[in-house]
Amino acid sequence: MAPAITSTVAQTALAPDPGQSRQQLLTTLQGRSLHIPDLHALMSHWPQDVHPEIERLRQDCDKTLQDLFPEGERLQKMRLADPALFGASWWPYASFECLRFATLLSIWVQLFAWDDDSTEFAHLSSDLASAQQFREQTLQYIQKCLSAEAELGAELPSNRIIKFFGEFGPAISSSSNPAQTRAFFEELVFFVKMTESEQRVQMSGVLPTVKEYRQRRMGSSAVGVCIAVTQFVVPDLVEIADEYRYALNIEMPGDVMVEKEMKTILAETNLLMVSGIGPKETLENLGIPVLVDRPGVGQNMWDHIAFSPAFAVDVTTHVQLGSESFAAVQGAEYIANRTGMLTNSGGDVLGFTNLPNGSLSDSIRTALDAFSKDWPDIEHLFLDGYFGYGNRSSDAPADGRNYVSSVTALMNPFSRGNVTVAADDTSVNPVVNPNWLLDPRDQEVAVAAFKQGRAVFTGNATRDIVLGDEAFPGLNVSSDDQILHLIQRSASSTYHASGTCAMGMANDSMAVLDSKARVLGVKGLRVVDASSFPVLPPGHPTSTICQYPVPHRAMLLGILNVGLDPMLTDTCIDALAEKIAADILLGA
Numbered sequence: 001m002a003p004a005i006t007s008t009v010a011q012t013a014l015a016p017d018p019g020q021s022r023q024q025l026l027t028t029l030q031g032r033s034l035h036i037p038d039l040h041a042l043m044s045h046w047p048q049d050v051h052p053e054i055e056r057l058r059q060d061c062d063k064t065l066q067d068l069f070p071e072g073e074r075l076q077k078m079r080l081a082d083p084a085l086f087g088a089s090w091w092p093y094a095s096f097e098c099l100r101f102a103t104l105l106s107i108w109v110q111l112f113a114w115d116d117d118s119t120e121f122a123h124l125s126s127d128l129a130s131a132q133q134f135r136e137q138t139l140q141y142i143q144k145c146l147s148a149e150a151e152l153g154a155e156l157p158s159n160r161i162i163k164f165f166g167e168f169g170p171a172i173s174s175s176s177n178p179a180q181t182r183a184f185f186e187e188l189v190f191f192v193k194m195t196e197s198e199q200r201v202q203m204s205g206v207l208p209t210v211k212e213y214r215q216r217r218m219g220s221s222a223v224g225v226c227i228a229v230t231q232f233v234v235p236d237l238v239e240i241a242d243e244y245r246y247a248l249n250i251e252m253p254g255d256v257m258v259e260k261e262m263k264t265i266l267a268e269t270n271l272l273m274v275s276g277i278g279p280k281e282t283l284e285n286l287g288i289p290v291l292v293d294r295p296g297v298g299q300n301m302w303d304h305i306a307f308s309p310a311f312a313v314d315v316t317t318h319v320q321l322g323s324e325s326f327a328a329v330q331g332a333e334y335i336a337n338r339t340g341m342l343t344n345s346g347g348d349v350l351g352f353t354n355l356p357n358g359s360l361s362d363s364i365r366t367a368l369d370a371f372s373k374d375w376p377d378i379e380h381l382f383l384d385g386y387f388g389y390g391n392r393s394s395d396a397p398a399d400g401r402n403y404v405s406s407v408t409a410l411m412n413p414f415s416r417g418n419v420t421v422a423a424d425d426t427s428v429n430p431v432v433n434p435n436w437l438l439d440p441r442d443q444e445v446a447v448a449a450f451k452q453g454r455a456v457f458t459g460n461a462t463r464d465i466v467l468g469d470e471a472f473p474g475l476n477v478s479s480d481d482q483i484l485h486l487i488q489r490s491a492s493s494t495y496h497a498s499g500t501c502a503m504g505m506a507n508d509s510m511a512v513l514d515s516k517a518r519v520l521g522v523k524g525l526r527v528v529d530a531s532s533f534p535v536l537p538p539g540h541p542t543s544t545i546c547q548y549p550v551p552h553r554a555m556l557l558g559i560l561n562v563g564l565d566p567m568l569t570d571t572c573i574d575a576l577a578e579k580i581a582a583d584i585l586l587g588a
Helices: 022-029 054-068 073-081 083-090 096-112 119-125 128-146 160-167 169-174 178-204 210-220 223-236 254-258 260-274 280-285 318-322 324-337 362-369 440-458 480-490 541-546 553-560 566-572 575-585
Strands: 305-307 310-313 349-353 378-383 402-410 418-420 431-433
Touching: 054 073, 054 083, 054 096, 054 160, 073 083, 073 096, 083 096, 096 160, 096 178, 096 223, 119 128, 128 160, 128 169, 128 178, 160 169, 169 178, 178 210, 178 223, 210 223, 305 440, 305 480, 318 324, 318 402, 362 440, 378 440, 402 440, 440 480
Parallel strands: none
Antiparallel strands: 305 402, 310 402, 349 378, 378 402, 418 431
């Protein structure tokens, strides 16, 4: 990686004019010096290893390239690009088969995103209609390859680049659940769509804005595809140092990021850092002026993660709402009488408990008791639905049967995640490392918790309603290693992410807020939600926030002249926010 190059050009002189043409920009830049920052600091935490079988991988890559391009300039260019070095550097700890799979897929991505001087696509670069047809054919073939019902021996496309994807479809669909396959397909669709956007801009000659360019390049450079393919590499990772894991063996369900509560807590960290409040080194590396150096911003993320076996049962459950006719009947009953299945969330039976004596090692028992001896180890949450992989009901078997799930969640996790910024722009999503189960102690507790949840529906007490053996994952998943691997692939957030703007003493470098939720080091700024918790208590944090003590309730309501029913006030007002408002009015 090259060292920083000193700039001799004022930044304002290089600010792009959205209406400027590409040629004008090139003319403007010609003969000038640009500043390329030293990226070593930004990438210092990333593994620097190269896969030991890189030469074997080079041989496979070269054979693939020769099959695609028997001769000519394109073959030489692709060899010079050294896709094997890319793969061996990106996935240095993967098994060889997984490494080969991921690297060849990256070759396909590179070939699909054609450029002006690629001979095989020269006619497409200037012919949008033909290029569109090529893209449509590609997506149709990809969808067919990823389909569980993909027909062997089906007619293959004539274009060798499109046909090349056929090597990957069966491997992807067979090693992932339906939700993961859909997510991967959606990344490929975004990639293909952004290559269209890029082609349109290139043909127009108009220079895009920085925001437009960033969005387009995130797609056309296949960043999401490369990240998504990691899930097919991870299961076969060899043992590596903890500081290099990044919880890559945990697959965060996509729907976690669209939950309102999760988006709020992550956005707040993003907002603080982009505003200049956060770890000094991180802010400086992104060119963000440092207002307050608070290393704890974005750190200390706790969450209660959950996982579950599923069982077919002889009672009607919420799974039936997947039937349009059943859902219509229930909807009509609710609208007319406020009765029926829609009056129930499907998750109103829960309890908290400790794991049985002897189910954990003495050292883990001691570590759990250190939180507080009266804190429960786990939560049992019984859902009349199919939890499966990451609580996605779409994973439920389409067999018309009813299912229940015996969900367990860790109440006292040892693993800590973090959130940080990716750019000096709040419209760019933050980088989230949940680090679920990164701590080996969580792994041991999770296996014991899964067994406890499984026992509820494999014992005599529930035998009358359970149909057959366990439906998910199945009793063949029985050893501790098998159960842990299943949990790592299927665990989901309970949307209790907390602690990333933790309260603490002013002399605590990792504290972000004082006891009144005021951001340390600045005036007039507070953070009011579960991110302020220095410790995530067991249970559901919503109840903790809404029952926060409010000594100034009467005074506040009097000042604001709010005439609320006392019962409504006690149960429905966000009490923490109310307390903060009262403190502000009192000048605290």
